[in-house]
Amino acid sequence: MRFLITGTAGFIGYHLAQRLLGEGHVVTGFDAMTDYYDVTLKERRTALLERAENFRFIKGRLEDFAAVEAAFAEAAPDVVIHLAAQAGVRYSIEAPETYIDSNLKGSWSILEMCRRQRPQHLMLASTSSVYGANEAIPFREADKADEPVSLYAATKKGMEAMAHSYAHLYGIPTTAFRFFTVYGPWGRPDMALFKFVRAMLQDTPIDVYGQGKMARDFTYIDDLVEGITRLSEVPPVAGHPVERPGLVDTLSPIGPYRVVNVGGGQPIALMDFISTIERCLGREARLNMMDMQPGDVPQTYADPALLDALTGYVPQTDLAKGVAAFTQWYLEEYAPQGVSQKG
Structure with a gap:
């Protein structure tokens, strides 16, 4: 199969591309290499991918339609997996325009090229943040998601809506999958695990x-990649919903479009998450307790029933195992630079 993946220099895109390349697929990666976080980390990921003969990297911005058009021409994709986006809930308050440009205008570029080239399956990375102020738990894909509490979430929900319209109008089989706090080796420096480990090692x-009274449905990167890979093999077919007692399929009644959670349904309290890191590092964290930040939600909690029905798979990596894998990677890549001898 021929895959076009946007965001291959990013955390998730890198791991997904590695998986597909390892299975013998042809992968074209597209990434802007923006400086939202350390570009050298993105360059190192890309260099590892470029060791594979069946990988081609194209640098470009999603908002540059000509660049996206050229990438599609080069890739001639059977499957398009759109991961690239401006990420970060808090940063969307500081730099809102970048979210409009990348997540809305940029995503339209992908949709329009899919209209022209008609891949077998378009897959879009959305987020648990779209559930916003929803108080029903666990989060089910059919739940109302019309009350975003951050611009990041609003742009992702807008992307889902645009994709639905294209699926309806042009018959593009489309799956939007919602992530739940992904973590693991090669993770983003702006994410909690990376920041916590770095700070604890530097004392x-x-x-x-x-105030530590939050919980997240953490998803280990290998589990996420497994879920995406399996979903890629089951493009939505209009008029053919999954039938299972008690399950509500999100297949649109007017087009080949579906939304799927990719999460394990096992939220972890923030303080338990910190305790797990402490055990892995053999160090005690120094805590600066703070109030909830604008755009944050107190809890995320996935209902994985639809993912299970479609793929027979549910994320299951134990948090301690996943955190240990990250800390081992971090120590290999970043220590002993800046590691304090205290603690």
Whole structure:
């Protein structure tokens, strides 16, 4: 199969591309290499991918339609997996325009090229953040998601809506999958695990938001990649919903479009997450307790029933195992630079 993956220099895109390349598929990667976080980390991921003969990297911005058009021409994809986006809930308050440009205008570029080239399956990375102020738990894909509490979430929900319209109008088989706090080796420096490990090794305090009274449905990167890979093999077919007692399929009644959670349904309390890191590092965290930040939600909690029905798979990596894998990677890549001898 021929895959076009946007965001291959990113955390998730890198791991997904590695998986597909290992299975013998042809992968074209597209990424802008923006400086939202350390570009050298993105360059190192890309260099590893470029060791594969069946990988081709194209640098470009999603908002540059000509660049996206050229990438599609080069890739001639059977499957398009759109992961590239401006990420980060808090940063969307500081730099809102970048979210409009990348997540809305940029995603339209992908949709329009899919209209022209008609891949077998278009897959779009969305987020658990779209559930916003929803108080029903666990989060089910059919739940109302019309009350985003951050611009990041609003742009992702807008992307889902645009994709639905294209699926309806042009018959493009489309799956939007919602992530739940992904973590693991090669993770993003702006994410909690990376920040906590770095601070603890340097014996500096970590910021604990919501006074520590938060919970997240953490998803290990290998589990996420497994879920995406399996979903890629089951493109939505209009008029053919999954039938299972008690399950509500999100297949659109007017087009080949579906939304799927990719999460394990096992939320972990923030303080338990920190304790797990402490055990892995053999160090005690210094805590800076803070109030909830604008755009944050107190809890995320996936209902994985639809993912299970479609693929027979549910994320299941134990948190301690996943955190240990990350800390081992971090120590190999970043230590002993900046590691304090205290603690």
